[in-house]
């Protein structure tokens with residue numbers, strides 16, 4: 001693995017940046033692996049990386065039907081935060097946030113991780129009660145959280161319209177200063193490069209078409225590049241979780257929906273933080289390139305079509321212009337959708353399945369980017385040891401049978 | 417935006433409707449159902465990639481519920497039929513979930 005540094009940058013500048021080596025190999029699949037991970041999004045690649053880096057398991061293949069990072073990892077709006085309500089979620093997302101804080105150094109890859117602060121707005125008495133409760137819960141869980149008054153919101157983000165005459169006046173906000181953004185592609189590339197360097201085979205253009213089960217135990221997968229045997233298999237395919245589960249003969253509490261986002265033309269720096277509003281339903285940040293990155297809710301009908309309706313975007317733009325009137329004259333450049341896998345309690349499913357040796361990590365829905373390192377970390381532990389880590393044990397599939405749901409609809413109400 | 421044919425009001429845009437999720441999920445007999453059966457009824461979904469039977473309600477119109485067969489990749493609406501009637505036969509299409517696509 002080429003080590004990136006000021007010296008390698010200078011050296012390659014002299015050769016006009018034409019001699020950088022490939023960052024990972026493109027090997028042909030071997031007939032068998034210890035562990036096969038299905039899906040080379042951030043979560044799958046992080047799983048492979050931590051299997052190799054922390055558990056010494058390097059006979060690993062990551063199979064990707066398209067190109068790595070081409071799913072939701074490359075389509076999301078990169079909001080990172082850990083201010084979830086329940087203890088189980090706070091522990092999992094906060095573990096992930098702590099990993100983010102050292103990840104660029106660990107991977108020797110610039111993830112453009114920026115802890116610029118995430119501000120959630122309060123628009124009514126119910127919001128205020130919910131926000132106050134969540135800030136208190138966060139603090140008890142050692143997650144940084146502050147409750148701001150309307151004036152403090154205005155001071156923190158002056159372009160917000162805090163006038164009492166707006167349709168849904170801003171009554172305050174909650175702020176997680178350690179939250180922020182990262183460069184989505186870089187996360188996939190950084191994990192891919194570091195996993196590859198430790199011997200993991202990343203195989204792109206290799207779609208899994210069947211899961212082989214013998215006597216209740218997984219034995220391998222069928223793919224568009226032939227059969228591949230494996231002792232253990234992890235399903236980490238986001239919007240396609242139910243499709244892969246069906247191949248192994250079970251159902252999930254998951255529905256797949258399009259989630260759209262859009263970006264504006266690049267502007268000079270105008271917004272230094274992430275603004276989210278559950279009440280009027282929109283969120284926005286500004287990328288380092290200068291584009292406003294805007295998102296909101298998913299399209300209600302089930303879909304695998306990777307596109308949504310324009311009316312969904314119109315709704316969120318209406319909300320945005322109400323919150324920040326100066327954005328009314330900004331032109332929008334592109335919109336797109338990803339297919340997100342939504343659980344009824346807005347929390348993921350991470351752990352064992354009814355098939356021995358087959359593990360699943362999915363159901364992150366609209367908010368899994370922030371959890372990329374933590375998600376891979378706990379799944380790697382689960383696959384390596386055969387048992388869930390205490391951090392992911394509460395997120396087992398059987399919570400839907402026992403009834404111990406982890407209802408994060410309030411903390412996850414805006415898709416992010 | 418989807419364009420859906422309400423059986424009573426005719427073709428109307430998606431924004432007039434409320435989506436009601438997977439159709440034909442029968443409530444089990446409470447006396448004869450264990451926890452796994454309830455989990456299956458309440459939470460587990462087929463989430464088909466392909467032709468999906470689903471419920472819609474014409475919220476801004478006649479406010480009546482009905483069923484729709486829609487392809488979840490192409491969004492093509494293949495049939496509209498009353499609640500309580502069985503799912504109609506449809507031609508197999510490329511990308512139908514039955515192929516494991």
Ligand SMILES: Cc1cc2nc3c(=O)[nH]c(=O)nc-3n(C[C@H](O)[C@H](O)[C@H](O)COP(=O)(O)OP(=O)(O)OC[C@H]3O[C@@H](n4cnc5c(N)ncnc54)[C@H](O)[C@@H]3O)c2cc1C
Nearest residue numbers: 039041042043065071072073077079208338368369370416
């Ligand atoms: C518009 C949008 C905005 C979002 N904003 C945020 C946000 O601000 N903050 C946040 O935390 N989260 C956000 N999310 C959610 C986040 O993107 C996802 O939860 C997360 O990326 C899921 O991670 P992943 O690695 O599992 O998914 P993916 O990157 O989708 O990876 C799954 C991979 O599996 C592959 N695959 C599928 N089927 C097969 C098969 N049969 N064989 C082989 N490979 C297969 C896919 O091609 C894909 O590359 C957003 C999502 C969208 C769509």
Ligand SMILES: [Zn+2]
Nearest residue numbers: 422425474478
């Ligand atoms: Zn009608």
